Structure formats: structure tokens, C-alpha cells
Amino acid sequence: MELKDRMPVLYRHLGVWDGYYRYFDKDGVKIDEHKSRLLCRFPTEHTYHQTNFYFWQDGKKETRDFPTKIENNKIIFYTEVSGWAAEVTLDEFNRTVMLYWVRTNEENLHLYEMIQISDCGKYRSRVWQWFKNGRLLQRTLIDEEFVTTDWQSYENLQPEYADIA
Template identity: 75%
Template sequence: MKLKERMPLLSRHEGVWEGYYRYYSPEGDKIDEHRSRLLCRFPSDDVYHQTNFYFWADGRKEVRDFPTKIEGNKIIFYTEVQGWAAEVPLDDFNRTVMLYWVRTNEDDLHLYEMIQLSDCGKYRSRVWQWFKAGKLLQRTLIDEQFITKDWASYENTQSAYDDVAQF
């Protein structure tokens, strides 16, 4: 069975997403924010690949690439981020994907992420909870809007902060 058939909710995320990442301390103080463009793609029947482009107002940019492996109904990340992503079968509304991951370049740091996709498929909200040595380190709130299913036209393009949609 093809990956899109095994993970139908995840397949609804395919395409280009743009939005904002906002980082907060455990006390609720904003630490940082930046715009984002994510390319979520299924380049073949059994492959999921994600590339994240981050843009700060001061001109800084960062690109993170996440090729994956598939194990059953889980996506496995194996780069500087190691962990998994899976649909939540207890969600009767089929809106929720959960992730667990660690950054291999930082000691004793792990994150849990919840992604909620709107029923219309145009919006998603994500929450990261970062834990260091078992204690909450920070939270990241991510608000995104679907741009297009045509991720291929966004590959290998150079964008800037002002090129990312504002909403």
C-alpha cells in the first residue's frame, strides 16, 4: 500500500506552506519570531521529504532539509533531527499529527510537536514543546497557510523575508 494511502492525513499536508514561527519562554515571553516556507512533498509512492526555509526580518535565512524513512505508519527522521511523525488514530476528526524528535547536536534536548490541520485544509497550527533535562525549555507556536500543492515550482528558488506571504 502506498504511503499516501497508509497516511491519508499526512498526504493532505503535501505542498507549500507559509507562516510564522514564534518562540516563547516557559513564562510566556516572546524570544524570537521568523517567517517560514515549508515544502512538504511525496517525490515517490513511499517517500516523504520536507524542506524548511526560515526568514528573519533582519535578513538572516536558514534552510533545514528532512529526508525520511518510512516504517509502517510512521515517518522516521534521521538527520540532525531524529525521531518520528505519525497520525493520531484516536482523533475521530482526522486532524492531528504528532511528532517526537531530538536534535543530535544538543545534549538531553527533545521536543514533542502537535500539528492540527483545518478541515478545509488551508490552515494548520503547530505547537512544539522543548524539554531539556526533563524541564520545559520553551514553546514554539507556528501558524501556517496553504499556498499551493505545486511544491516542485518552489524547489531550488531563492526567497527573502518579503517574498513569504503575510496573513
Template identity: 55%
Template sequence: MGIREAMPLLARHEGVWDGVYIYYDAAGQKIDEHKSRLLCRVDEDSPNPYHQTNFYTWDDGRTEIRDFPAEYRDGRIWWDNELIVGWAAEVALDDKNRTLMLYWQRTGDPDLYLYEMIQISDDGTYRCRTWHWIRGGRIETRTSIEERLVSRDWRGIEAEMAKSAA
């Protein structure tokens, strides 16, 4: 069974998403904000059938790119790279089929772990994500992310981005 059939909700996230990440400390004070563009690829012919690349931009001109190729097995996608180790799964109890749940740890920081919940709109054009960063059993940071779908054609956007980078 391929990833599209096994994880149809994940497949609904395929495409290019633009959004804003806002970080809050444990007391609820905003500590960071930046724009994002995410390329979420579902490619069953790849050794990494799910592959996400995040492009971040801050108002002060800083940029960052993070790449997250993932394997599929046991009903989940799995990451194990230099930045994170973890998984994502569809929440079977959500009879509306809107919710993905993720768990991951930062590589090299076993005391810090994160749970993320992703909600996608019924029409598949908006999603919101919430991260809870936990250290020693206590909340350290919360991240709130709002995104809108720009295109389902990640291949076309990826090719445009490659041309402009050359």
C-alpha cells in the same frame, strides 16, 4: 502499501506552506520570531517518500535552510540526520483526522527532546503547530507556528526557487 495510502492525513500536508514561527521561553516571554516557507513533498518513487525543506527568514535579513528527508516504515515517517532523530505519526484517536504528532531529539543533545502537534484545517488550507521543547523533564521553550497553504504544486515552486537561485 504506499505512504499516501498508509498515511492519508500526512499526504494532506503535501504542498508549499508560508507561516510564522514564534518562540517563547519557559516563562512565556517571546524570544524569537521569523517567517517560513516549507516545501512538504510526498513522492512514493523516492527513497525518502516524505521530504520537507524549511526556508526561514528573519526581519534583520538572516536566512536559514533546513532539509528533512524521511523514510517511511511501521506506520510512521522517520528522520535520522545531522540535525534531528525522530518520527511523525497520525493520531488514530482523532476521529476528525486533523492531528499529527511528532517526537524528535536534536542530534548531539540527548537531554533535549521535543513533541510537536500539528492540526490541519478541514479544508486543508491552514494549519497550526505547537512544539514543546523539554529538557530534564521540564519545559524549556515553546514554539507556536501558524501556516497557510500557498500551493499544492511543490514541484513548480521548487523549480522556480532553483531558477531564482541560479
């Protein structure tokens, strides 16, 4: 059975996504915001590769790269973050993916993420809940719009803040 049949919700995320991240402390006060472009690809039946480009209005930029492997219908992270991503099989609407991950360089910090993709596949919303020593530290809200499945055309581009919708 092909990957798109084994993991149909995850496979719907294939392509380029432009978005906006907003970070809030545990009391709901905004502490940061930036734009993003994500390249989501499945190079083989057993791998997923995501590259995140972040852009702040003041010109700051950051790139994070997440090559992964796929085992037992889960994406396994093993770089600067470790953890997993999996479809929520209880979601009869086939919209939800859950993630659990830790940053390997930060002690006692872990995150849970929920990704909700729209039925039309053009929009997705993500929520990160950050926990430090078992207590809520902050939340990140992410709104994204689908750009194209043609991630190859975007792989070597270096966009600017103004290029992201």
C-alpha cells in the same frame, strides 16, 4: 494500498506552506520570531522530504532539509534530528499529527510537536514543546497557510522575507 490511503492525514500536508514561527520561553515571554516556507513532499511510497526555509526581518536566513523514510505508517527522521511523526488515530476528525524528535547535536533536549490541519486543508497550526533534562524549556507556536501542491515550482527559488505572506 497507496500512501495517501494508508496515511491520509499526513498526505494532506503535501505541498508548500508559508507561515510564522514565534518562540516563547517557559514563562511565556517571546524570545524570537520569523517567517517560513516549507516544502512538504512524498517523492516515493516510502519517503517523505521536507525543506524548511526561515526568514528573519533583519535579513537572516536559514534552510533545513529533512529527508526521511516511511516505516509502519510513521515518518522516521534520521538527519540533524531523529525521531518520528505519525497520525493520531484516536482523532476521529483526522486533523492531528504528532511528532517526537531530538536534535542529534544537543544533549538531553527533546521536543514534542502537535500539528493540527484545518478541515478545508488551507491552514495548519503547530506547537512545539521543548524539554531539556526533563523540564520544559520553551514553546514554539507556528501558524501556516497552504500555498500550492506544486512544490516543484518552488524547489529552487530563494524567496525573501517580504515574499512570505
